[in-house]
Each structure stands twice: as C-alpha cells, then as structure tokens.
Amino acid sequence: MKEFSITPDPKAAALSEVLxxxxxxxxxxxLPVVVEKPLTLFLNGQEIVTMMTIGDYPDYLALGYLLNQNMLRSDDQVTGIDFDDDLGVVVVRTDRETDFEDKLKKKTQTSGCAQGTVFGDVMEKFEGISLDPDAxxxxxxxxxxSRKINQQPSLYLEAGAIHGCVLCEEDRPLIYMEDVGRHNxxxxxxxxMWRHGLSSVGKIFYTTGRLTSEMVIKTAQMQIPIVISRSGFTAWGVELARQVNMTLIGRAKGKRFVCLSGAERLIFDIDPASVPEESSKHQRKAAQ
Incomplete structure (x- = not known):
C-alpha cells in the first residue's frame, strides 16, 4: 500500500464547526471545534451500543467494534451495512444468526476519553493471544x-480535542483515522483491515492517545505486535502488553521515546542526536 491511503480531512464540513x-x-x-454525535449500532435485529463519534466511516467503525468485541467472527459473511445519518443508526447484517443478550449484560466502562465499553468475554479471549515474536x-x-504523521493535515492539528490512530508498515503510515475517542x-x-483483507503481518500501530488497557487489548486482538504512542502509559496497559509480548513505545515526541514492554524487538539504527526536536506547533496541539 502507498503512504496515507486514507487520511483525515480537517476541512470536511460535517466533522467540525467554527465557533x-x-x-x-x-x-x-x-476557532474550529470538533463535532460529536451519537451513533447507535445494531447487529442484525439487536441493539448493541450507542457510541459518541465524529461520524465519518460508520461502516468501518461498526465492523471494527463488533470484531474487537468478539461479536463478529473472522469467517462471518456480512450481507449488508445500512447507515442512516439522520437517525444516527448503523445496522450490520450477517448470514449467521446472532444473539448477544447474555454478553451485553456484562460490560466494563473503559478509561477511554469518550467512555468506551467492553462487553463479555474479551479478557478470556485475550489470554490466548500470541503475537509475532519475530517482528x-x-x-x-x-x-x-512521528515526523510524517505529525506533519499530515488533520483535525488533531487543526482543532485538537480528538485522537488519531494510524496503521503503519516500517516507516510508512498507511491508514490514518481520527475520532473523539481513541477506541473509535x-x-x-x-x-x-477486515473489510479489505489487510494482513496484520509486519504492521505497526501508532496513536496520539494514552496506552491504556483497552488500547492494548484491541491492538493485540488485531494481531499487531508493536504500538507507538505520543502519550503515556497506564500500569495495567503495560502489564497486559508484557503478558502477550507486545512492544509498547510511549512518549514518542521529537527525539525521545520510552519502551516499557517488548524492548527485545528494538533495533537502534540511528543516533537520537541527529533527530530534530519537534516544532512548537505540534507540541501545543499534543497537549490539548
């Protein structure tokens, strides 16, 4: 894939408004202010969750949420995705009958800034995850x-109050998504990745948000062994990363970074002294 096959559109009228x-x-x-609105997700005929989101890519958001909640299986056949912007509803339809009434009774509110929710047996599945040791x-x-992503036009730089997540390969950013919650x-x-059959082999995940337990769990379920963040860590996030041997890089700004898990994957091939410091523009936005 080429660099930035999908990028944010900070000028999209539906994603922000000037106040x-x-x-x-x-x-x-x-100044531009990010818009957030509710999106209610249905799987077949069952209401699953209402999410606060900026509203772009509702089909990918719905599929990814169901996958990361283990409600959609890798071999499922999705027969349709219906989205109604006026009603704020997205419906995913599969050829397999689904009923998650019991699973929905058990939920955990996560530490996500837009209050994400994890249902049911996510942790049980997490314990069986094994990430690529050769990455x-x-x-x-x-x-x-860091340089390429931070220089890419985005709502993150334009308005703040939003998180960006980027799928990468080596030093190439591939897919750049944003939302009010990093879990979205x-x-x-x-x-x-699921809809386009994109493999996790050789992939790296980059985020502007904190490395919390939810971010580690979701990235591990996607079989991505390396995560880089501009922000810091939570202790449980680090503990879970160590459990599945995930490489966890935080506070990656300018020439600085900290690795708290999976340091054996690091190859030190450049002198940090040769790396320029980050511009003040990016430092200000990162603090919002």
Whole structure:
C-alpha cells in the first residue's frame, strides 16, 4: 500500500464547526471545534451500543467494534451495512444468526476519553493471544513515522480535542483515522483491515492517545505486535502488553521515546542526536 491511503480531512464540513468566543485578553476569536454525535449500532435485529463519534466511516467503525468485541467472527459473511445519518443508526447484517443478550449484560466502562465499553468475554479471549515474536522495530522508523504523521493535515492539528490512530508498515503510515475517542479510531482501522483483507503481518500501530488497557487489548486482538504512542502509559496497559509480548513505545515526541514492554524487538539504527526536536506547533496541539 502507498503512504496515507486514507487520511483525515480537517476541512470536511460535517466533522467540525467554527465557533466564536473570547480569549484571555477579552479579544474576539473564532476557532474550529470538533463535532460529536451519537451513533447507535445494531447487529442484525439487536441493539448493541450507542457510541459518541465524529461520524465519518460508520461502516468501518461498526465492523471494527463488533470484531474487537468478539461479536463478529473472522469467517462471518456480512450481507449488508445500512447507515442512516439522520437517525444516527448503523445496522450490520450477517448470514449467521446472532444473539448477544447474555454478553451485553456484562460490560466494563473503559478509561477511554469518550467512555468506551467492553462487553463479555474479551479478557478470556485475550489470554490466548500470541503475537509475532519475530517482528522488529527500527528506531529510525519511530522517528520517521512521528515526523510524517505529525506533519499530515488533520483535525488533531487543526482543532485538537480528538485522537488519531494510524496503521503503519516500517516507516510508512498507511491508514490514518481520527475520532473523539481513541477506541473509535482503532475500531475504524480494525474494520478497514477486515473489510479489505489487510494482513496484520509486519504492521505497526501508532496513536496520539494514552496506552491504556483497552488500547492494548484491541491492538493485540488485531494481531499487531508493536504500538507507538505520543502519550503515556497506564500500569495495567503495560502489564497486559508484557503478558502477550507486545512492544509498547510511549512518549514518542521529537527525539525521545520510552519502551516499557517488548524492548527485545528494538533495533537502534540511528543516533537520537541527529533527530530534530519537534516544532512548537505540534507540541501545543499534543497537549490539548
């Protein structure tokens, strides 16, 4: 695949709106603000969840969510995806009959900034995951990915208050998704990979958000062994990454990064002193 086969469109009218206010000096300001709206997901005839989302790629979001909740199997035949923007509803239809009434009774509200939800037996499936032990990560790829992604036009840079997730291969960013919750952005990527038959072999996952338990679980279920984040870690996220031998890189900004899991995959092929510091523009946006 070429670099950035899918990229954010920060100018898309439906994803943000310009609002007026005043700044700290009492001066009038106008700035873009990210839009969020509810999207209710149905699997066949059963209501599954209502998600807060920016509203783009509802088909990929729906598929990825169902896959990461183990409600959609890799061998399932999806017979249709119906989306009604006015009603805020997306319906995924399969040729297999589904009933997740018992599973929906057991749910965990995650630490996602838009309050993601994990249902049922996700942790039971997680315990059986084994990630590719032969995957490697050159440090030059970390710096290259950070530079390319941070310079790509996005809502993240334009308006803040949003997270970006990027599927990568070596130092090439491939699929860049955004949403108000990082769990939504990763689900969009999972849905895209499933629908287009894109293999996880050799892939790297990059995110602007925190490396929480939910992010580790979902990435591991996607069979991606390496995760890079601009942000920090949670202790449980690191514990789970170590459990499945995932390489977890956090605080990747400028020439700096920290690895708390899977360091044996790292290949130090570049001197950090040769890497330029990040521009102040990207530093300001990253703090929002």
């Amino acid at each position: 007026d206010g005043i700044d700290q000096n009492g001066q009038s300001v106008s 490697t990560l050159k440090t030059s790829w970390i710096y290259g990915l 952005a990763i689900d969009k990527i999972a849905g895209y």
